Amino acid sequence: xxxxxxxxxxxxxxxxxxxxxxxxxxxxxxxxxxxxxxxxxxxxxxxxxxxxxxxxxxxxxxxxxxxxxxxxxxxxxxxxxxxxxxxxxxxxxxxxxxxxxxxxxxxxxxxxxxxxxxxxxxxxxxxxxxxxxxxxxxxxxxxxxxxxxxxxxxxxxxxxxxxxxxxxxxxxxxxxxxxxxxxxxxxxxxxxxxxxxxxxxxxxx
Numbered sequence: 001x002x003x004x005x006x007x008x009x010x011x012x013x014x015x016x017x018x019x020x021x022x023x024x025x026x027x028x029x030x031x032x033x034x035x036x037x038x039x040x041x042x043x044x045x046x047x048x049x050x051x052x053x054x055x056x057x058x059x060x061x062x063x064x065x066x067x068x069x070x071x072x073x074x075x076x077x078x079x080x081x082x083x084x085x086x087x088x089x090x091x092x093x094x095x096x097x098x099x100x101x102x103x104x105x106x107x108x109x110x111x112x113x114x115x116x117x118x119x120x121x122x123x124x125x126x127x128x129x130x131x132x133x134x135x136x137x138x139x140x141x142x143x144x145x146x147x148x149x150x151x152x153x154x155x156x157x158x159x160x161x162x163x164x165x166x167x168x169x170x171x172x173x174x175x176x177x178x179x180x181x182x183x184x185x186x187x188x189x190x191x192x193x194x195x196x197x198x199x200x201x202x203x204x205x
Contacts, residue, residue: 002080005087012091017131019098021123024113024151032107039195039202040109053189054196058159061190065166072173086169093161094134100155110198113151134158157204159194163187 034040042050069086073079130150150158167187171180195202 002084002087005084005091009087009091012094013131013134014127016094016098017129017134018123018127019102020130020150020152021127023101024126026152034107034109035201037195037201037203040197043197053193056189056193058163058190058194058199061186061193062159062162062166065163065170065186069166069169072170076173082169082173085172086165089165089168090161093156093165097156097158097161101152104155106152106155106201108151109201110151155204157194157200159200160191160205163190163194 039050043054073082076082164187167183170183174180174183191205194200195205
C-alpha cells in the first residue's frame with residue numbers, strides 16, 4: 001500500500017512540475033503589473049514590524065520542519081502510517097495547487113519573472129527541475145540547469161502547502177503543549193514571511 005501511494009505521489013509531482021513549467025510562459029503572468037497588496041504596501045513603506053518578517057527565509061523553516069518530521073518518523077512505531085499521511089496530504093495539496101494556478105492567471109511578484117523566456121525544448125528540463133526540487137533533491141546534484149525562481153505559481157503558495165502539511169503531521173504526533181505551541185508559532189511566522197514582495201501575495205497564503 002505504501003509503495004502504491006509513493007508511486008502515485010511521484011506521478012502527481014511529475015504532472016505538477018510539468019504544469020508549473022508550462023504555466024510560466026504565460027505572457028500576463030510574466031509581464032502583467034503586480035497586484036496591489038496591503039501587506040506588501042506596509043513593507044514598501046518601511047513599517048518596522050512588517051519588514052522584520054521579510055528577514056526570515058521560509059525555506060529554512062521548511063528544512064527544519066522536514067528534519068523534525070524525519071526524526072519523528074524514525075522514533076514512532078506508526079511511522080509507516082505517518083508516512084502514508086504525508087504522501088496523501090502532499091499529493092492532494094499538489095493537485096489543488098496546480099488546478100488553482102491554472103484557473104487563476106495572476107502576475108508574479110518577482111521582477112525576474114518579467115524577463116523569463118522559455119522555449120519548448122527547455123520545458124522538459126524545467127519540469128524535471130521543479131519535480132526533483134519538490135521531492136527534496138537539489139536539481140544541481142543531477143546536473144539540471146533550468147533553475148530560477150518559479151513564476152506564475154501564486155494561488156496557492158507551495159511554501160504554504162509544505163508548511164501546513166509538516167505542521168499538521170507534527171501536531172498529530174506530539175501532544176505536549178509546549179511542542180504544539182512552538183510548532184504553531186514558528187509556522188505562523190513562516191507563513192507571514194512567505195507573503196512578502198518577490199515571494200507571494202497575502203491571498204496566496
